[in-house]
Structure formats: structure tokens, C-alpha cells
Amino acid sequence: xxxxxxxxxxxxxxxxxxEVCPVDCFYEGENMLVIHPDECIDCGxxxxxxxxxxxxxxxxxxxxxxxxxxxDLSKTWPNITQKKPEPPDAKEYDGMxxxxxxxxxxxxxxxx
Ligand code: SF4
Ligand code: SF4
Numbered sequence: 001x002x003x004x005x006x007x008x009x010x011x012x013x014x015x016x017x018x019e020v021c022p023v024d025c026f027y028e029g030e031n032m033l034v035i036h037p038d039e040c041i042d043c044g045x046x047x048x049x050x051x052x053x054x055x056x057x058x059x060x061x062x063x064x065x066x067x068x069x070x071x072d073l074s075k076t077w078p079n080i081t082q083k084k085p086e087p088p089d090a091k092e093y094d095g096m097x098x099x100x101x102x103x104x105x106x107x108x109x110x111x112x
Contacts, residue, residue, distance in 0.1 A: 008052045013031060017049050018081055033080065
């Protein structure tokens, strides 16, 4: 198994998660992060740190799409290990339905 980042990270991107990961396996996209499934050691430390509750174990049902997104994009997005300021409008998007359809972007972020 692995932990993965799911839909509610989109446009929230609080980045509390990256500070606690012991193996630095978060990767930054334009408006969300992903976890590299082959690097994650399943420690679970990041899950309760995410204010948006976007980090889930891939053993939860219905997350196949997100496992694929984390697997694919962690290969091309830059590594991120240090928290940056969250987007100023992050709270407006926290919990919004349909963020994948409206806002998902495969473009990379800046990384560290
Ligand atoms: S803390 Fe949660 S919302 Fe913030 S970047 Fe990490 S996974 Fe995304
Ligand atoms: S479960 Fe542990 S190793 Fe995996 S991403 Fe979270 S903090 Fe990093």
C-alpha cells in the first residue's frame, strides 16, 4: 500500500504534509501535490497533518483514479520538502465538490 493525495488538495495546497514526511516523497504540481507511491514508506504521519483531509491510504475504496494520478505525476513533478505559504484563497476551495473536473492541472509546480 501507499498513501496518496486526493481531490481536496486541489487549490488548497496547504503543504503542512511535506514538513513531516521522513522520506521527502511529496511532489509539487501547479495547484496540488502528489506522493510517490514507490518512495512512501506508509508511516501515516502526514495523514493527520493535512488540514484539507486530502491524504488517504490507497486501501480505501474508490481511489484508483488518484493512485494513478499520484503514480504518474510524481515521476515528472519536482520534489518539495519545505512548506511555502498556502494560496490566499485556499479556504474558499476547501471541501468544494467537483474540483477535479473544474481545476485539475497536470502542470508542474516550482518545487523547493
Ligand atoms: S497538507 Fe493536504 S492540502 Fe496541503 S498540500 Fe498536503 S495534501 Fe495538499
Ligand atoms: S505516509 Fe509517511 S512516507 Fe508516506 S507520504 Fe506520508 S509521511 Fe511520507
